[in-house]
Amino acid sequence: MQTAVKQVRDLAIEQPSSVRVFESFGIDYCCGGRKPLEQVCEEQQISLPEILERLAEAADTTPQPTSPWTKASLEELATYIMDKCHAPTRTELQRLTALADKVHNRHGARHPELAHVQSLVQQILDEMMPHMEKEERVLFPYIVNLEQADQNGTSKPYAFFGNVAHPIAAMMAEHDIVGSALAEIRTLTNNYQLPDGACPTYYALYLTLTEFESLTHHHVHLENNILFPRAIELSGKE
Ligand SMILES: [Fe+2]
Numbered sequence: 001m002q003t004a005v006k007q008v009r010d011l012a013i014e015q016p017s018s019v020r021v022f023e024s025f026g027i028d029y030c031c032g033g034r035k036p037l038e039q040v041c042e043e044q045q046i047s048l049p050e051i052l053e054r055l056a057e058a059a060d061t062t063p064q065p066t067s068p069w070t071k072a073s074l075e076e077l078a079t080y081i082m083d084k085c086h087a088p089t090r091t092e093l094q095r096l097t098a099l100a101d102k103v104h105n106r107h108g109a110r111h112p113e114l115a116h117v118q119s120l121v122q123q124i125l126d127e128m129m130p131h132m133e134k135e136e137r138v139l140f141p142y143i144v145n146l147e148q149a150d151q152n153g154t155s156k157p158y159a160f161f162g163n164v165a166h167p168i169a170a171m172m173a174e175h176d177i178v179g180s181a182l183a184e185i186r187t188l189t190n191n192y193q194l195p196d197g198a199c200p201t202y203y204a205l206y207l208t209l210t211e212f213e214s215l216t217h218h219h220v221h222l223e224n225n226i227l228f229p230r231a232i233e234l235s236g237k238e
């Protein structure tokens, strides 16, 4: 299938080097990734030939890890997400809330959008902290048990929530809330453009926000596009 008509999320799974290209164009490949590349380009006014060229370059120059997460065990993937996504998300959100408070207190009078940025950062923290707890305490252990039962040929583990698709739908709805809040911050800050004479804390806030956005896109991509579909497939197996 031609790259232009493929969904952005599928390109991110098939060609991991595409993620950096999508990030550089501000393309959401996780929550909003279920759209063909050509449609995303049209909506965001991005040149399709240019992005196709960049994708081809990235594929040529980046060693492909052959999408290890489509092959690795779900237990390995869940552990990776907890160690490499959840742990830094907790640390970075603490930093971000402190930075957003500080920058708002100092510069809010001249930059009224900072009040909104601060409240969105707080909203993301309030959403993500219990979200990751639910995944770590309930959903991920269940997915690991499901995989073990499949490997051992035993019956599927009991779950109070019924089919695994139910908590997964709830988690994906929460991802959407966080994804929208991050997109709103990007718009409010005009793609993280610093005002003239921005102080180092202002700079640190924007830098941390861009890094956090990349981390969250990667995190949500691994869950929405790989872990969750694989778990749903497993739960449907006889
Ligand atoms: Fe997560």
Ligand SMILES: [Fe+2]
Pocket: 131, 135, 171, 175, 220, 223
């Ligand atoms: Fe999640």
